[in-house]
Amino acid sequence: MKFSNPLIVVSNMEKSKQFYHRILGLDVVVDFGANVTLTYGITLQTKDTWSSFINKQENELVFGGNVAELYFEEDDFDSFIKKINNMPNINYVHPIIEHSWGQRVVRFYDPDKHIIEVGENIAIVVKRFLNSGLSIEETATRMDVPIDFVNSCLK
Template identity: 35%
Template sequence: MGYKSTILVVEDVVQSRMLYEEWLGCKVDSDFGIHNVGFEGGLALYQKSLFAELINSNDIVSKAQNLAVYFEFADIHSLRDQIFASGFELVHDIKEQPWGQMVLRFYDYDNHIIEIAEDMDAVLVRMVKSGMSESAIANKTGYSEDHVKNILINLKKEEQEEYK
């Protein structure tokens, strides 16, 4: 067996679970109450006091800035407003990555970096609506032109299905 999970050590599993489950859309896979919770996809939260006991050390570093937990959403602006209103510290506000994707980074309750990015399908749609050619989109995003064409064809089919 191989990779199973990434564990974030947190002060309060219940509080952190609310952020990851309710705001960021993580689905609980395993629930061990206040000690740890696992989400589908492999993210898990461990209570700091339990983890310190398991590794025989209270020397758990905070705000190391060498790991980010990554999420994609079609609309990051409304989530940004919710994060800002709740007083989370921003690493930076919404900005465009070199490949055209909009992204926001903030610290969760335990100073882990949370990266909220625009879904790449939304990026492509935004680029098309701005008048960019498929070739220009491919050049900007790093996708092949064929990949861009296929995604846009599938998105057009999905839009047509919505109106039926």
């Protein structure tokens, strides 16, 4: 057994492909029309075909449940935030927050209200703390992670 890829259902394939390319830089890898695989193996499936696959009516499929997300990390978090701040129609779940371990993240919805999280690359967070003058041990304490984790981010 191996995990292959996540699949999300979309109501408008073209709109979703454009969103994922424009906002996250994902490209179409394989396009079968009703089923499209993007960079990193994220698969989009049209709502009508998905409903037939699971033997449900389209009106039984509910978007926007706020119970799952697609998670991405960005090395240049500040530039990404500037990019999306200049884009119209970004529907935020919340503005930038900093988690207790120091990672900055933003969450927003795709066109079908699937949550997208973009977080600062965790290795960059480690380096930010070290560059601020914290020691490896202090960084581990600040982030509530083992020292080995901090060291592994420096490789």
